[in-house]
Amino acid sequence: MSSNVGQNYPYTSEIESDRAAAVAAVIEAHPELAGTIATEATPLDASERWWVWKCPTKGCRGLLHAAGYSLEKHAVFVVCDGTCAKTFLR
Numbered sequence: 001m002s003s004n005v006g007q008n009y010p011y012t013s014e015i016e017s018d019r020a021a022a023v024a025a026v027i028e029a030h031p032e033l034a035g036t037i038a039t040e041a042t043p044l045d046a047s048e049r050w051w052v053w054k055c056p057t058k059g060c061r062g063l064l065h066a067a068g069y070s071l072e073k074h075a076v077f078v079v080c081d082g083t084c085a086k087t088f089l090r
């Protein structure tokens, strides 16, 4: 990818069980993220399907999975399942 255009648009979507499994796997690999999510995000509402975004970190091929809402609820708090394991708001 040579452009940043479209980066904030969802890449795909996933069902709730896939999302939960992806986030659980990220937290298992990076336990400190559990604390970050607990302090910076609120739990998600029940939903069958969630958007997935591509990670914007250079060189990271991860995908961003919804892990909660930002405290203001204006954005979805997402975690990267790739090498950077960063969190973002979408």
Ligand SMILES: [Zn+2]
Pocket (backbone or CB within 6 Å): 055, 056, 057, 060, 061, 062, 063, 080, 081, 082, 083, 084, 085, 086
């Ligand atoms: Zn990443």
